[in-house]
Amino acid sequence: MTSRKVDGNSSVVDNLLSAASALDPTGASGFILGSRKSILSIRDRAYISKFGKFWRAFEENKIEVDDFISKTEEREDWQKVGENFLLVMDSFSAFDKCYYYGKVWIAWLKKEINTNEFIEITNILQNIFITDLNYILYHHNDTRFNFDLNKDRLYSCGFLQRILINSSFPPNLGRRFMESGVQKDFDILKDYVDGVIRHLNQPYTITNSGNKLIEILTKK
Numbered sequence: 404m405t406s407r408k409v410d411g412n413s414s415v416v417d418n419l420l421s422a423a424s425a426l427d428p429t430g431a432s433g434f435i436l437g438s439r440k441s442i443l444s445i446r447d448r449a450y451i452s453k454f455g456k457f458w459r460a461f462e463e464n465k466i467e468v469d470d471f472i473s474k475t476e477e478r479e480d481w482q483k484v485g486e487n488f489l490l491v492m493d494s495f496s497a498f499d500k501c502y503y504y505g506k507v508w509i510a511w512l513k514k515e516i517n518t519n520e521f522i523e524i525t526n527i528l529q530n531i532f533i534t535d536l537n538y539i540l541y542h543h544n545d546t547r548f549n550f551d552l553n554k555d556r557l558y559s560c561g562f563l564q565r566i567l568i569n570s571s572f573p574p575n576l577g578r579r580f581m582e583s584g585v586q587k588d589f590d591i592l593k594d595y596v597d598g599v600i601r602h603l604n605q606p607y608t609i610t611n612s613g614n615k616l617i618e619i620l621t622k623k
Contacts, residue, residue: 422454425472426485453492453501460505471512480518484511491525497533503620504528510619523561523612524619530560543617554607562616563607 461471475481495501507528511521528536535552539562557563609617 421468422472422488426475426481426488450489450492453495453498456498456501457492457505457508459502460509464509466509466512474512475508478511478518483518484508484521487525491529494529499533499537500528503536506619506622507616515619516615520612520615524616527561527610527612527616531562532556532560535562539617540620543621557613558607561610562613564610566606566608 461467466474475485478484491504492501495504504525507516507521507524510516511518516524535557538552554563558565
């Protein structure tokens with residue numbers, strides 16, 4: 404294959420068309436993006452700008468367009484990832500997300516995550532507020548973000564999950580302890596009460612996909 408780089412506006416269109424056409428088995432990319440000789444619509448220009456941000460992650464890893472396509476197609480289930488490429492790019496309202504999407508794609512190419520994890524992480528990336536994500540990334544070593552962010556909003560996008568309370572303790576445990584004062588029963592009851600208190604104070608925890616997203620985006 405001939406080596407190509409995304410190093411200017413004129414080549415960005417060609418490279419975007421090359422990537423989109425290779426990853427889009429329906430051929431719809433040509434209709435969505437048009438051609439370089441056409442007058443580009445606002446949507447087309449947005450695609451090009453988004454692709455430039457997306458491609459920055461690959462430039463940082465010295466991956467060229469043909470390598471991107473060939474390494475993607477080497478994966479047995481690559482179509483699950485590739486067929487939604489343009490739809491995912493179109494869904495991003497913030498350009499930062501396009502760059503982050505590139506980093507997630509690279510993690511998938513390096514087999515640091517599998518295809519199902521890629522899809523789950525991408526779903527989070529599509530739905531999370533960019534202000535929330537950037538705040539989390541800035542404070543990822545600081546527990547403050549657990550208190551300062553809208554947890555219900557992070558739950559709805561799949562970044563957080565609810566903490567389940569273990570309620571499978573023996574019946575009448577409290578009465579048994581009051582009658583017998585057995586230390587073991589007391590310890591079981593105390594653990595349960597502590598769990599309820601933790602749940603009330605912090606009813607959410609980060610999902611596995613949310614943790615992987617942070618790990619990928621903060622990796623140097």
